[in-house]
Amino acid sequence: MPKTPALTFAQDSAGALPLHVIETAALAPWLEAQPAEVATWVRASGFTGALSQACLVPGPEGRPAMALAGYGDAAARARSRFVLAGAAARLPAGDYRIASGLPEEAAETEALGWLFAGYAFDRYRAQSGVKARLVAPDGIRADRLEAIAAGEALTRDLINTPASDMGPAELEAAARSLAETFGARVEVTTGEALLAQNFPMIHAVGRAAAPHRAPRLIDLRWGDNGPMLTLVGKGVCFDTGGLDLKPASSMGLMKKDMGGSATVLGLARMIMARDLPVRLRVLIPAVENAVAGDAFRPQDILTSRKGLTVEINNTDAEGRLVLADALAYGAEEKPDLMISFATLTGAARVAVGPDIAPYFTDDADVAAALESSAAVVADPVWRLPFHEAYESMIEPGIADLDNAPKGGFAGSITAALFLRRFAGPGLRYTHFDIYGWAPSDLPGRTKGGTGQGARALFSALPGLLGL
Template identity: 45%
Template sequence: MSEPKALIRPDRGEDAIAIHLVNKDGFEAFAKALTAGQRASLAAQKFEGGGYQYAIIPEGDSWFVVSGVANPESLSSWCLAKLAEELPEGVYRVATGDPGPAMFGWVTGQYRFSRYKSEDKGPGPRVLLTGQVGQIDGYLAEAQAECMVRDLVNAPPEDMGPAALEAECEKLAKGHKAELTVVRGDALERGYPMVHAVGRAASRHHAPRLMHLVWGDPKHPVLAVVGKGVCFDSGGLNIKPGAGMRLMKKDMGGAAHALALAGLIMGTRLKVRLHLLIPAVENAISGGAFRPGDVLASRKGLTVEIDNTDAEGRLILGDALTRASEENPDLIVDFATLTGAARVALGPDLPALMARRDETAEAFLAAGKANDDAGWRLPLHEAYREYLASDVADMANSASNPFAGASVAGLFLDRFVGEGLDWVHFDTFAWTPAPKPGRARGGRGLGLRASWHALRARYGT
């Protein structure tokens, strides 16, 4: 896609193609003001004012666009996204009012992952003008963060292994003058034994590691952001079937969310002391793979019996959450493509949110709803802790029954978060299985904007 900054510009009065926004209720009055030929053009294009409908209407030697939206006075993130995807290259402006949140979808609607295309002959940029100059940078930053998630998740696992995630952390650290520490090898085995155990079967090229980035004024509240970085998940010795393994390049989607959120936090200088932790592994199969029945040590000192090697993401997060808790943070936010159970319960569009405190959960859910990034809260139900009981260790890594899989995984993570700490967990899909306006098939941020706006409200910039 074109550089996002080139897709939104301040409106300085230059020539631009008008976009008229109507809904079904206002369509008849709008059409009456047109010429007979223009009304015929609308009819020929079967335009009736429905959402995502649009028509191109001649006007003298030029033309304008009519687009159907739910409410022309209150635009969503996605209402102009189809236009951004399909209109010819050119410069556009909304005829009355300003695009507001639709700036986000205007940019993401033009996202294309073409890194591996030998010939990329996509359309040129569709530029949107706006008089809301003060809002441009904010929406562009969010759109760039979203596109970063998509780029990272869409990349093939050979090119987005643990070393590549480390390189992304280095780029972020250099760009914002943050401190980055990377733990590998023997130090990883001693300090983060579950991260090491999950990743030790991978080749040297994809060796496991943990990245820890620190930024911000030490006097500000500590915010820890943690992301699951399983760069490819074969399932380990509990190997996945082929169909289940096909999309497992996206199992580092949690890390992609965490990196993008950290970029937003540092780029807008949120008033926090940020600790970003990314445990990065490949869950591979070799003679060194961890096994069902193994008992793993953890950074926290708890022992974990392995019931299923395909429940590995919670293991690496456990060590990272323990390290995050050692900073006594004001808040921990983690992202993980953790369970299929969350997708069965909520489908691909709603990330599952779990939290210890009701007021924190409500703040994140409200921020998501207000910014077209809705989530749904699932419980951390105390009675389900018994599903993780083990006869030989402090706990097992998965339940022996199929009930409440997402909540049980959340309860596993809860054991590694410091007592009394405020904590939010997103079980996100990080993927769009079927394209929608502004949301191409492939990697996608789910919970990213909800988190960003909740953190802005909590800490300020």
């Protein structure tokens, strides 16, 4: 397992360098209020208050006396999720404390982004994140933000690890390590035992993998009191597409096809670290969709745990198959809330791009809570519909369900409708169709694996579950 970096706030407020956050329009009046030598230095350095600029200002003895961070204007900030994280990347190592200029309502978001800027994936090459550390601004919930950052770092580490070192067994090890840290319990059903315990579609998708990468269902439980929350994460540790083989251009990022499982483990870490009064259950069907003589085939018909039959019209639509058995299993316990996360469809990316996490829910309270909390933790989400009129598209006639409807329309919606057949009816169920990957480096978000939707849900949980 990679060693997840500790993303924490600096503690030495007295020894930290004061940091002034300055909007472009506020620079001139700020300079007028400063000693002449400070104003001269800042102007000579080229600091304008533009977004993510940084400037060290020396004192009489030449040592830094203060730092400035550009905060741009409202239009520029609207295009950047974490503004101060960009300035932090331009500051030298050391501790900094906010002295002025940061709006109170932005303090939590900006402090969280600064924590994220400290992340780096260094398992295979020595590297580090931003070394400038922030003292937690007054009034923010520092422990909570550190718990969120630690969960996010776990998610990023798991996604970033290549499939050679992150197969089903390694994903199980990650779940066991997390459980050991927080006193949770883990049960795992592996290989042929999946058939004996009625998880036929998890077995079918993963049976062609090498024996040491055998399919499994990971079942983590934590907490004995409170409402029951069940998280289900897609754990396809590599997706070749199966016999409907992906082209090389589509296979290149398939190490991230376990992004749903990485997300629910990161979210579980947040929940357990904050000791939320819930009964938490995490279900991860962990498989490799490989090609071999016993791989499942196009037009096979599989019988699911729930008893619904599924015609396989594309072996590359395997994520919904493994999730279906896990969702059916989770629903048997009738949790108060069940959420699935999966890197499920390209259609979702076409609809909203890589930056937004689309989700599906029939529950207006869930939607309202997610929309409200997403803005606070800079975790954008967008509701898509469980559109009833498309139900017929997933009914092939020869079987109860079709795993890959023809036509190419509404692919994310039909996949979500497919999953809902196994989670419901009568259950509070929400599904996230995430991308799990940042295509380029941005402030607070390094290129590579990234969490989506988990922070918004974590912030919404107290209201949704009456905690």
